[in-house]
Amino acid sequence: MTIELVGDDEIRHKKGVYDSVRCRLCGSDDTKIQSNGYPIWIEDKNAKGDFTGYYICYGCQYDKDKICHKCGTGQIIKSIRMIKYYDSDGLWTGEYICPSCHNKYNRSYRNRNIVLTIKEGGGSVMDVVIATVLEIQTCSIYAGDKRLPFGMIHWDYGIIGTKTSQLKDNKFYFNINEYICADTYFCLGLDERMDNIDFVYIIPTDERTNSTGRLKEGRLSITKNSNKYKRFEADSEPYNDIYHVIVEKEDIR
Ligand SMILES: [Zn+2]
Ligand SMILES: [Zn+2]
16 A cells, blocks of 8 residues: 655645755755646655745655665566665655565664564554554564563654554543553544544653553543543644555445
C-alpha cells in the first residue's frame, strides 16, 4: 500500500511569497510549474511529521526512483513501501531504505534494560494507520521468545504502543497495563460510532507518572477536549484520512 500524503495545504505555490525558495536537498530554486503557472514547493517534514521551515522541490520529492540506499533494491511492486531515510537530526536525507534493510538495521533495540529483537510483519489496523502517518514499517517485537504487544519502533518515539477508545459519556478510556511499557503511547479517540478518529494523544510513558514518580498503570481516562492533555494532542486529520482509506477497502471485500 502506497499512500502519498500530499494535501493542498502541503504544496505552496503563492507567486511572489515563495520566489526566493530553494530546495533543501538539491539547492535548486527551480521546481515543477503547475498549469496555472505557479511553482510547486513541498513542505519539508521531519521524521516526526513536523514542518522544518524548509521546502523540497517537486523533482526531489516525487521524480526520483525509490531505491534503497543500503542494498540498491528498487521499488518494484507498489505494496513494498520504501521508507524515507532520516539522519540523526530527523531530517530526510532524500534517500530511501527498503523494509528489509530497515528491519535488519533496527534489529536489536534496547528498551530500558531489556534487549529486544525486531522481526518483520505484524501490527493491528490502528498500528498500520499510525505507521503510515509516521512513514515507518510495522513489525513484531520480541523480548527473548516472548512477543510484545507492540508493532512499531520509531527513531524518536521509541517503541510505540497503540491504544484505542470509543467516546463514552464524553470520555475516552485507554487501558494501559502491559507487562512491559512502550516508550510512547499513541492514544486514538474515536467517536461513538467508531466512524472517525477525532483525537490523537501522543503520550510519552515517562509523563505518565504519579506524584511519587512511579509509572501509573491501568486505565487512562481523558475527558474530550480536556485541558490537562492538550499538550499531548496531535492533529488527528492525517490519522483519520488513512483510517478511512483502510476501512473503506475492507468494506468492499
Ligand atoms: Zn530538489
Ligand atoms: Zn535495502
